[in-house]
Amino acid sequence: MAKIVPFKAVRPAPDKIGLVSCRNYEDYSAAELAAWLNFNPYSFLHVISPAYANVQSIGLKKRFKGVALKYKDFKAENIFIQEEKPVFYLYEINTKKQKFTGIIAGTSVIDYKNNHIKKHEDTLEYRVEMFKSYLHQTRFNTEPVLITYPDSVELNTWILLKKQGQPANQFSTTNKEKHTLWKIDTQSDIDWLQEHFDNIPNLYIADGHHRSASAEKLYDDDKELNNPNLDYFMSFLIAESNVKIYEFNRIIRDLNDHSKEDFLKLIAENFIIKTKDQELWKPQNKFEFSMYLDGDFYALYYKHENSNSNERSILETLDAQILYDKVLNPILGIEDLRNDERIEYIPGNKSITTIKEVIDEGGFKVGFMLYPSDISEIKTLADNNLIMPPKSTYIEPKFRSGLVVYEL
Structure with missing residues (x-):
């Protein structure tokens, strides 16, 4: 079985979501990064890069504390707002080439430990430790693990029905992508979705192996805190046929x-x-x-x-x-x-x-x-506990930073 849970997400205010969300920090050249920081005061880049001008001269611990403080500033200024109750989200990314639709949810660290959430890539210990330290200092994550599930006619029909409803957010980006977010907050829908995933034996990580490994380490280090949010990590769950593998x-x-x-x-x-x-x-x-x-x-x-x-x-x-x-x-x-x-x-x-x-x-x-490679090749390797060589796959979709925040 695969356990998924709703969570009390933090999201940008509706009138600012297109300004706040950004691509992954590493996708920006130095010139692009400087431009966004100079001309867009709402960009989430201000949070994840609060000491951009002297980023090379400060240690990671100090930098991560700066991220935490800037995030608190964004919340205090109501740039970010928190849901009143735990919810799931349905999220669609419409690029110039393809449309991706998936479910944003919390996935279980215990499932990851027990290999119900399977991996196909190796991780670098220093990167896992670094991101664990980031999570420990900042107490939030905004980059979900991309996880695939088997195609299901029943789930596809449910998704199509929910997409007919009023979106919670809809915006376009400067790279000509359209993003739409629907809130799944009724108890009947939440129960139905959890029951559906309860019947799925295994999920497969497509992208985000270091993030899931870091979540496991943080869980092991801090589980005595009895923080239920540590039992899960944020994931973007998408049907196998909807993933694009390069x-x-x-x-x-x-x-x-x-x-x-x-x-x-x-x-x-x-x-x-x-x-x-x-x-x-x-x-x-x-x-x-x-x-x-x-x-x-x-x-x-x-x-x-x-x-x-x-x-x-x-x-x-x-x-x-x-x-x-x-x-x-x-x-x-x-x-x-x-x-x-x-x-x-x-x-x-x-x-x-x-x-x-x-x-x-x-x-x-x-x-x-x-x-x-194709998804069947990736799944076969994962099922046999085999690891692909580094940089074997580049997988889309890519999630925007600052769109949905999972607090720890």
Whole structure:
């Protein structure tokens, strides 16, 4: 079973919601961040970056305390208001390419511990500890974990019915997205939704592995406080078919002292190579890779895709793992995909011309484009307690900071 709970959320005042909510802090360039902070006094960026001008010169503990104080200021000025009672939300993100609809709810730390909420990515301990410290100091979270549930005709019908009601909030953003929020606050709807999720054996984390791991650590550290909010973490629950999974493409700074000719010979040991010249070619199927090198594109077809799958683990058939095992590690000498400064990642929602332009500028030598994983692949790995290589997937939708706040 999967336990979900409503919660007394804090949200921006209705007349300010479009001004308050923002993209993830890390999505902004320095110039964009400075502009928003200078010209929009309501932006949630003021809360999560209260010491922007000297962010490098203060410690994390002091910075997190500054976040907590600025958040209290926003509440005191009625920029944020709190619900009178626990509620769920139905939330729709309408982008230029796709529409996403999901449920904002509290999900159980105990379910996470018992592997009813399953993960497919590894976490970095320092990031988990850092975000736990952030939660401990600020006592709030506004970035839900993105969790998928199995498609359900019954739930889809219920969602369509609720979307016919009057939204609690509706606004557009400067990147031309439309956001709509419906409040689910009647006891009958709350009971129905909880009962529906009670019958779902497992949920799967799509994005937010560090946030869920941090919530678990905070629960373990502070459970003697008897704070029921610590028993749950905020999640955005969305149907499996409604998640958009992109690949993370790789760009590498050098050929590890190989000449172009030798590099191609080494690649040919495991891949059939077809030159595509200037064609902006992307993989069309699993076991296919695109490579950009020295002004030309190449199609790489993995030679061993038809070998007996029973002789290989699930992980060994993952395209990101194949690229690592056959190229990045043995040929290019990259061992640590997270920390090696010779490799960087570009999400698959960026145009292939982005990779070409970055490499043509001279800072990188070669780029690899992968075919994206699908949800069944992610679930199979999670069900077998296997972990994807770092930066295997870039998953949408992305939740806006400051839209809904879960207080601890």
